Amino acid sequence: MKSVEPKVFLVGETRLAEEGLQAYLAHVGAPDWHSDAPSDSELLCEVMGRLCYRSFEPGLNPNVTRVREGNAPYLANIVEVGHGSVLEHGSVNFIFADVSRVVTHELVRHRTGTAISQESLRFVRLDALSAYVPMHIRESEAGMEIFARTFEQLETIQRELARLYEIDDAKNFTEKKKLTSAFRRMAPIGVATTIGWSCNFRTLRHVIEMRTDPHAEEEIRLLFGKVYQLVQERYPNLFADYQVEQVDGLPWVKTAHGKV
Numbered sequence: 001m002k003s004v005e006p007k008v009f010l011v012g013e014t015r016l017a018e019e020g021l022q023a024y025l026a027h028v029g030a031p032d033w034h035s036d037a038p039s040d041s042e043l044l045c046e047v048m049g050r051l052c053y054r055s056f057e058p059g060l061n062p063n064v065t066r067v068r069e070g071n072a073p074y075l076a077n078i079v080e081v082g083h084g085s086v087l088e089h090g091s092v093n094f095i096f097a098d099v100s101r102v103v104t105h106e107l108v109r110h111r112t113g114t115a116i117s118q119e120s121l122r123f124v125r126l127d128a129l130s131a132y133v134p135m136h137i138r139e140s141e142a143g144m145e146i147f148a149r150t151f152e153q154l155e156t157i158q159r160e161l162a163r164l165y166e167i168d169d170a171k172n173f174t175e176k177k178k179l180t181s182a183f184r185r186m187a188p189i190g191v192a193t194t195i196g197w198s199c200n201f202r203t204l205r206h207v208i209e210m211r212t213d214p215h216a217e218e219e220i221r222l223l224f225g226k227v228y229q230l231v232q233e234r235y236p237n238l239f240a241d242y243q244v245e246q247v248d249g250l251p252w253v254k255t256a257h258g259k260v
């Protein structure tokens with residue numbers, strides 16, 4: 001058995017179409033407006049928010065005599081007043097590797113604002129098994145021995161089944177798929193696998209809050225602690241209201257403005 005930890009790969013993010021934005025700003029009468037946003041996602045969330053009141057500069061809307069300057073204060077106010085829909089305009093695309101089916105099962109419960117592609121264990125045959133070893137198991141020699149022995153036995157069973165059903169000699173892929181799907185029933189829920197997970201920033205805030213909470217499960221807390229660290233550095237103004245407290249060695253990421 002190989003012991004692994006969840007890995008976070010940011011593989012995509014929203015990109016601004018500069019020409020289109022300049023054309024719109026000229027159209028609305030604010031050709032010189034610019035933002036100090038640190039990322040395209042933060043800039044787009046700001047633009048989408050400002051267009052609601054034409055609050056790029058005073059006077060575009062006769063009702064608006066002053067505007068909030070700067071991306072950080074602008075987004076801080078959006079979060080403060082709970083206009084979370086504005087944060088749906090930016091998205092991120094992750095691949096989470098070496099995560100258990102425990103984690104993927106929990107993650108796919110978040111439906112709103114997400115897109116998911118999960119490694120198929122009907123197509124991808126299990127052979128060597130990797131797993132995240134939870135703290136309570138890691139800290140006990142006897143627990144660790146049982147954990148490792150179980151995984152090793154289950155690895156052996158996967159190989160025995162492959163030999164018994166001569167899957168390597170199977171003529172067509174449909175047959176292989178049926179056999180692989182039968183074999184996976186004898187794999188543990190802790191087996192490490194891969195999931196592609198995309199979401200908008202409103203969803204991301206909600207999921208970080210829920211899944212780093214000390215009541216959440218250890219591995220998903222570890223995963224979303226890593227996600228938070230990455231996005232907080234890359235999109236600081238979208239997460240500026242967050243505070244981190246360490247609980248059981250893992251970050252609890254919290255805010256007074258939950259689920260905007």
Ligand SMILES: Cc1cc2nc3c(=O)[nH]c(=O)nc-3n(C[C@H](O)[C@H](O)[C@H](O)COP(=O)(O)OP(=O)(O)OC[C@H]3O[C@@H](n4cnc5c(N)ncnc54)[C@H](O)[C@@H]3O)c2cc1C
Nearest residue numbers: 109110111112113203206207210211213214215216217259
């Ligand atoms: C610590 C912890 C323990 C848990 N334990 C269990 C458990 O024992 N058993 C279990 O089954 N699940 C459990 N869950 C999963 C939990 O019940 C939710 O299904 C999961 O966290 C998804 O969150 P969400 O409902 O906010 O959905 P999301 O899809 O993340 O939706 C975000 C928000 O959108 C709104 N929304 C989404 N869908 C709808 C809808 N159909 N109608 C109206 N509004 C909607 C809601 O306001 C929702 O909060 C647990 C979660 C955590 C964090």
